[in-house]
Amino acid sequence: MDSFHEPYIRQGDDITIEQVRAQLSALEASHKQHGIQLSGRVLHVCHYLPVTATLASPSSSPPHLPLPLHPQIPQTSPPSPSSSAPPTIVAKPNDAQTLPSDADDTPRWSLSPRYGHAAMISGIRSLSFTYQQLIIGWTGDILSSTPASSLPASSVSSQDRAALEDALATYTPREADPDDDRKTTYVPVWLDQAVAHGHYDGYCKQTLWPLFHYLLWQDVATEYASADSHYSAYAAANLAFAQRIAQIYVPGDLIWVHDYHLLLVPKMLRALIPDAVIGLFVHTPFPSSEVFRCLPRRKEILDGMLGANLVCFQTYSYSRHFTSTCVRVCGYESTSRKTEALIQGIDVQGHVTSVMHCPVGVDAERVARDTLRPGVQPKLEALRSLYEGKKIIMGRDKLDVVKGVLQKLRAFEKLLHDYPEWIGQVVLIQVTSPALSDSPKLERQVSELVAHINGEYGSLDFIPVHHYHQTLKKDEFYALLSVADLGVITPLRDGMNTTSMEFVIAQEKSGKRSPLVLSEFMGISQHMADALLVNPWDLGDVASAMNRGLLMSASSKLARHERLHRVVTTHTSHTWALVLSKMLLAQMGGQGTARRTPFIEKAVLKDAYDKAGKRLFLFDYDGTLTPIVKTPAMAVPSPSTLLALTKLTEDPKNLVYIVSGRDQLFLEQHLGKLSGLGMSAEHGGFIREPMRGGSEEGGEGKESEWVNFTERLDMEWMEEVGEVFRYYTERTTGSHIEVKKSSITWHYRASDPEWGQFQCRQCQDLLENNLAHKRPIEVLVGKKNLEVRPIAVNKGEIVKRILYQNPDADFIFCAGDDKTDEDMFRALHLFATDATSATLDPPLSITLIDDHAANGGSSKPELPTVALAVKPEGVFTTAVGHMSKRTLASWHVTTPEEVVGHMLHLVDIDPATVASAPLEDEAGEEKETSHF
Ligand SMILES: O=P(O)(O)OC[C@H]1O[C@H](O[C@H]2O[C@H](CO)[C@@H](O)[C@H](O)[C@H]2O)[C@H](O)[C@@H](O)[C@@H]1O
Numbered sequence: 001m002d003s004f005h006e007p008y009i010r011q012g013d014d015i016t017i018e019q020v021r022a023q024l025s026a027l028e029a030s031h032k033q034h035g036i037q038l039s040g041r042v043l044h045v046c047h048y049l050p051v052t053a054t055l056a057s058p059s060s061s062p063p064h065l066p067l068p069l070h071p072q073i074p075q076t077s078p079p080s081p082s083s084s085a086p087p088t089i090v091a092k093p094n095d096a097q098t099l100p101s102d103a104d105d106t107p108r109w110s111l112s113p114r115y116g117h118a119a120m121i122s123g124i125r126s127l128s129f130t131y132q133q134l135i136i137g138w139t140g141d142i143l144s145s146t147p148a149s150s151l152p153a154s155s156v157s158s159q160d161r162a163a164l165e166d167a168l169a170t171y172t173p174r175e176a177d178p179d180d181d182r183k184t185t186y187v188p189v190w191l192d193q194a195v196a197h198g199h200y201d202g203y204c205k206q207t208l209w210p211l212f213h214y215l216l217w218q219d220v221a222t223e224y225a226s227a228d229s230h231y232s233a234y235a236a237a238n239l240a241f242a243q244r245i246a247q248i249y250v251p252g253d254l255i256w257v258h259d260y261h262l263l264l265v266p267k268m269l270r271a272l273i274p275d276a277v278i279g280l281f282v283h284t285p286f287p288s289s290e291v292f293r294c295l296p297r298r299k300e301i302l303d304g305m306l307g308a309n310l311v312c313f314q315t316y317s318y319s320r321h322f323t324s325t326c327v328r329v330c331g332y333e334s335t336s337r338k339t340e341a342l343i344q345g346i347d348v349q350g351h352v353t354s355v356m357h358c359p360v361g362v363d364a365e366r367v368a369r370d371t372l373r374p375g376v377q378p379k380l381e382a383l384r385s386l387y388e389g390k391k392i393i394m395g396r397d398k399l400d401v402v403k404g405v406l407q408k409l410r411a412f413e414k415l416l417h418d419y420p421e422w423i424g425q426v427v428l429i430q431v432t433s434p435a436l437s438d439s440p441k442l443e444r445q446v447s448e449l450v451a452h453i454n455g456e457y458g459s460l461d462f463i464p465v466h467h468y469h470q471t472l473k474k475d476e477f478y479a480l481l482s483v484a485d486l487g488v489i490t491p492l493r494d495g496m497n498t499t500s501m502e503f504v505i506a507q508e509k510s511g512k513r514s515p516l517v518l519s520e521f522m523g524i525s526q527h528m529a530d531a532l533l534v535n536p537w538d539l540g541d542v543a544s545a546m547n548r549g550l551l552m553s554a555s556s557k558l559a560r561h562e563r564l565h566r567v568v569t570t571h572t573s574h575t576w577a578l579v580l581s582k583m584l585l586a587q588m589g590g591q592g593t594a595r596r597t598p599f600i601e602k603a604v605l606k607d608a609y610d611k612a613g614k615r616l617f618l619f620d621y622d623g624t625l626t627p628i629v630k631t632p633a634m635a636v637p638s639p640s641t642l643l644a645l646t647k648l649t650e651d652p653k654n655l656v657y658i659v660s661g662r663d664q665l666f667l668e669q670h671l672g673k674l675s676g677l678g679m680s681a682e683h684g685g686f687i688r689e690p691m692r693g694g695s696e697e698g699g700e701g702k703e704s705e706w707v708n709f710t711e712r713l714d715m716e717w718m719e720e721v722g723e724v725f726r727y728y729t730e731r732t733t734g735s736h737i738e739v740k741k742s743s744i745t746w747h748y749r750a751s752d753p754e755w756g757q758f759q760c761r762q763c764q765d766l767l768e769n770n771l772a773h774k775r776p777i778e779v780l781v782g783k784k785n786l787e788v789r790p791i792a793v794n795k796g797e798i799v800k801r802i803l804y805q806n807p808d809a810d811f812i813f814c815a816g817d818d819k820t821d822e823d824m825f826r827a828l829h830l831f832a833t834d835a836t837s838a839t840l841d842p843p844l845s846i847t848l849i850d851d852h853a854a855n856g857g858s859s860k861p862e863l864p865t866v867a868l869a870v871k872p873e874g875v876f877t878t879a880v881g882h883m884s885k886r887t888l889a890s891w892h893v894t895t896p897e898e899v900v901g902h903m904l905h906l907v908d909i910d911p912a913t914v915a916s917a918p919l920e921d922e923a924g925e926e927k928e929t930s931h932f
Contacts, residue, residue: 016570020578024130027585036589039252042131042581045241047200047261049137049186050121053164054110109151109160111140119498120258120283122363123577125184131254131581133184136244138191138237139164153190164188189244191237198233200261206230207295208260212284213402213493214291228296235264238304242268249273254584257308259283264300267307274596274883279584280308283360284495285523286318289325298329306332306346309587310354312580314496314523319344319357327753333784334757349894350885354587358579359523361572362501371482371509375475380510383429383483391426391550394484396477396499397491399432399442399469404492404519404536406442409449409465411490411542416457416464418540419547424462426550428488429480431468443469481506486549487516490536494522500531501568504561513561515549517542527567530560597883600876600891602905605813608874609906612811615653618799618824619899620816621660621667624880627896628783630749632738636670640900640914647907649676655690655806659795661787661820663740664688664706683780683789683820684798684845685710685742709797709845710742713790717775718744721788724766732759743789745782760786782818792844796823800843803827807840807866810874815899816889817880825877825888831868832875832890838868 031038127133142151168186191199207227210217217227242265245255256279257265266278282305292298302325305311313319326332326346335345335352345352370376383392393412397403412428432446450467457464472480481487487503500518507514518524518531525533532545552560609615619625625645626635637645649656657678658671664681671677678690689704718739725737725746734751737744746763748756763786767779778794780787799814812831814824831838842863879889880899893899901911 017572017575017578020575020582021130024578024582024585027582031585031588034589037252038588039250040132041134041250041253042127043134043136043245043249043253043255044124045245045255045257045262045265046117046120046124046135046137047204047259048140049111049135049168049188050117051168051186052111053139053167109156110143117258117283119360119362119496119573119576122366123360123573123580126363126574127577127581128184130578134187134248135184136187136189136241136248138196138241139188141193141196150193152193153196154192156190161188161190187244187248189241191240195233195236195240198230199237202230203234204261208263208301209284210402211291211295212260212287214285214287215401216291216294226296227294231297231300235300238262238264239268241265242272245269246272249276251275253277254581254588255279256281256580256584264304265307267304270307277584277588278308279310279312279580279587280305281312281358281580282318282322282495283314285493286313286321286325288321289328292321292325293329298325302326302330303348306348306351306353308353310356310584312583313355313357314359315526316357317526318495318523319355323355324754327757331753349882350879350887351882352884356583358576358583359527359571360496360498360576361568361574362498362505363574364501364505364569364572367502367505368509370474371478371506373475373478376478376482379475379479380483383479387427390424391422391485392483393426393428393486393488393546393550394430394480394503395428395488395490396431396433396472396480397489398435399439399446400435401439401442402491402493403432404490405430405432405446406449407492407536407539408488408490408542409446409453411536411539411546412465412488413449413453413456414539414543415546416453418543422547422550423457423464424459427464427466429466429468429484431470431472431480433471434469478502478506482510482512485512485514486546487514488542488546489522490517490519490534490542491522492519492536494519494524496523498524500524500528504564504568507561508565513554513557515552515557515560516564517545517549527571528564530563597879597885597887597889597892599883600878600893600902602902605876605902606906608811608876612809612874613653614806614809614869615651615655615811615813616802616806616809617648617654617656617903618802618812618814619656619658620795620818620821620824620880621658621662623783623817624815624821624896624899625658632747638900640897640904640911642671642674643909643914644900644903644907645671645674645677647909648903649674649690651907655802655809657690657798657802659684659798659816659821659824661743661745661782678802680795680798681706682710682740682743682793683787684793684795684823685789687798687801687845708741709793710790713742713792714776715742715790717771717777717788718742720771720775721767721777724763724771725786728759728763732756735759742793743787745785745787747785749784756784760784780820782820787820794823795820796827797843797845799824799827800840801845803868804840804843804846804866808869810869810871811876812870812874813876813878814889815878815880815893817896821879822888825879828875828877829888831870832872832877835872838870839865840868841865 028038124133124135139153142153142156143149144151165188168188207217207230241262245265246269249255254277255269258281260282263280266280269276269278286292295301306326311322313322323334323344323346327334333347335347344356345354395405395408397405399405409428409430415426416423446467450465453465454463481503484503487500489497489500489503491497500516501524503516516528516531518528518533519536520533521536525531532549534542534545536542622628622635625641626637629635645656648654655678656676657680658667659680660667661683662681664679664686667679667681671679675691678688680687686706686708688706691704721744722737722739725744728746729735729737732748732751732755735746735748735756737746746760748760751759760781764779764781767786767788771777772779776791777788778791780789795816803809803812812828814828816822816824842865847863876891877889878891878893878899879885879887880893880896881887882894883892885892893902904911904914
């Protein structure tokens with residue numbers, strides 16, 4: 001694995017931030033050398049802006065005077081609403097609490113501050129030394145001064161908005177290097193109040209958050225209509241973000257979209273800026289596919305995410321769940337380790353989204369500094385004397401069901417029950433900070449349980465549990481972390497959890513080196529093997545770990561602490577942000593950004609068609625003229641497809657062929673009535689020329705014979721391959737074998753998608769390593785199938801043959817959707833790109849087969865090279881699939897319906913006037929649109 005693609009600095013690696021910086025610079029230099037445009041900017045798209053801003057009354061405020069940060073809702077007299085002077089707006093980051101606050105003006109409105117995501121914000125800000133940064137986020141609620149209430153965003157005048165945007169754009173953060181003019185700017189997204197709250201309090205908090213933390217909705221303590229309500233607000237908010245990004249985007253920008261609030265943004269943004277380099281970082285856990293599949297809007301959400309070039313998670317297991325969900329729920333394929341080099345990814349119609357992981361850390365230096373703030377020590381001393389002679393267990397969690405506070409309290413109760421020697425000797429100080437959407441039910445349950453434990457195990461001079469439901473001040477927080485004899489952080493699920501990292505740093509500074517009990521269901525646990533890892537549901541397990549931690553020897557504590565400290569201080573928010581930049585930068589110029597096959601416009605095609613004297617059409621069948629469906633036998637041509645082919649073949653200027661992997665029987669059965677249609681079956685193994693002089697059933701003319709190019713080939717391998725396929729069919733429920741005359745296909749579309757793909761890879765390995773080098777065969781990975789055919793035949797050879805026999809064609813349209821069709825594009829590539837090389841040597845199929853037959857077994861060597869009439873502008877090689885799909889074709893359309901629509905347009909038929917029935921198989925299964 002090369003260092004550019006290395007997903008993460010692994011635990012124990014000695015890589016430093018300087019090394020990541022050096023890798024970044026090397027990547028940038030290499031991109032510049034290859035002419036890849038870099039803007040030097042990173043756009044971070046977050047749910048809300050980490051700033052506080054206040055709009056002051058113009059009449060009373062001096063320009064650019066900083067205003068108090070807290071409280072945000074002013075208590076003083078109302079502003080003068082009619083003033084026409086420009087507003088004075090002061091904006092500052094949420095953490096800039098030391099700015100002077102000597103203003104006496106009256107804010108007219110202010111943005112409500114929001115906290116959280118500290119690690120992310122500190123990581124983003126640390127990049128200011130490397131990149132120009134833009135943080136794009138929702139303003140948060142707009143609070144009016146009188147009455148103290150939320151205002152609809154629409155009531156903020158455009159003048160005020162512009163003033164706020166200016167203030168944010170010109171704000172220089174404290175931590176910026178004064179000699180460096182690169183900095184962080186803040187770009188507000190204005191959301192209508194209903195959209196903003198439907199988005200966050202509704203869909204984010206009531207639907208996605210519980211699901212991502214393995215809580216199905218009936219378990220959530222809030223009341224709401226359904227898992228689908230608020231989706232429209234979620235989509236509207238995401239669209240507003242995408243549009244805002246598009247307004248400020250410049251080519252060469254790197255765009256990082258953050259978290260579960262904005263999962264639709266990548267796809268929406270891709271539609272607005274097809275070339276954008278987009279990363280999506282998911283800070284929460286990503287659940288197993290069996291949980292995720294319950295989401296009514298699962299496909300929309302996954303497709304939204306897959307609009308990104310790179311989707312990144314906190315841990316490998318979250319990324320594995322995501323990949324598996326895309327495969328299982330949407331039917332997409334994960335890229336093989338073999339084909340897409342080293343990166344795991346998801347293939348959607350040829351667009352590959354890379355999937356990686358990179359855990360966020362804390363700003364270790366800053367936490368260490370904060371732990372030593374002068375205010376911390378007195379608080380620490382106070383705690384020490386208050387609990388003198390007792391061991392202190394500390395817990396600090398948001399009051400949210402997923403944080404497992406109830407389970408922790410029960411485990412503490414079990415500690416006192418199972419190890420009664422601790423009664424009177426240990427206290428649990430549990431702080432619960434209020435969650436944004438508070439749950440009174442949970443609050444009540446916690447209070448009741450605390451009272452129960454204290455009643456059961458407490459006495460007049462001993463209270464076992466000290467519960468504080470409040471937001472701790474920084475000094476109190478660090479004092480608590482520093483004084484504790486044991487940290488117990490046991491959420492039921494948590495994306496990462498930064499308190500545990502802060503605990504380790506605080507313990508280093510206080511010199512205590514106390515141990516940590518951590519839930520194994522949080523992202524950080526995978527990197528903290530030296531904590532005491534527990535299952536928070538197993539109360540006995542947690543109680544025993546608490547006991548073990550409290551009794552741990554000093555040397556053991558020290559050894560564990562040192563290793564944890566090393567992890568926390570080498571995997572910081574700064575390294576995280578740099579590694580993220582490196583990963584996204586590595587996507588530039590790569591798959592999905594460099595390759596853009598243009599969409600072929602109907603008018604362009606029609607223009608060339610009308611001007612041409614002789615036209616050649618070469619169509620693949622499955623996935624090109626008809627959508628992929630679950631059962632191969634049900635992939636029958638639609639009325640539109642038949643009409644388009646009929647009309648094309650009726651025109652004497654046209655020569656139309658189907659070049660398919662299907663066998664003769666299938667092609668004859670479904671397309672045989674079109675006698676003007678030429679057909680090639682089994683990937684070029686057979687050909688039947690069109691009948692001249694009649695195109696419809698009953699038309700004039702004599703039916704052509706099939707020519708078999710495989711007749712004299714060694715076909716003994718068919719039995720051997722059949723045996724291998726039978727072995728895998730027995731072991732892969734739902735799979736089946738399609739035996740054709742000279743090729744054989746193993747299908748696994750109806751099998752478990754992951755097992756099917758795994759078996760396919762195993763089978764492919766077996767065939768390639770044990771048979772392919774001994775036999776004249778080629779193994780082809782198709783769409784949920786594995787095909788084996790003779791190496792001597794392919795679709796490219798057929799195309800050359802047709803072309804050689806029709807050198808006067810001056811218009812060629814060739815369409816296909818999968819790898820075997822690339823042989824056709826390759827055969828035409830030279831003529832599609834180079835005006836000077838329009839000559840063609842006699843193809844093998846003519847020299848070896850036709851002439852062989854004509855000359856009684858001896859081939860005739862001197863067939864002439866022919867000159868072709870076609871010019872590059874008359875060759876339309878067209879891939880069906882995503883524009884970023886790897887292809888030799890010069891054009892693309894996205895679906896088979898578009899291929900047919902384009903053909904109908906050529907013959908002057910409006911597709912809307914043609915009756916079209918949705919494809920259904922016998923079981924009523926709809927066509928599989930998800931995977932082409
Ligand atoms: O060259 P083509 O015309 O594209 O044919 C390639 C293979 O297509 C068929 O399999 C594929 O389509 C089926 C129907 O949509 C689908 O169920 C299957 O999963 C696909 O792999 C066909 O069955 C094969 O014989 C062709 O070689």
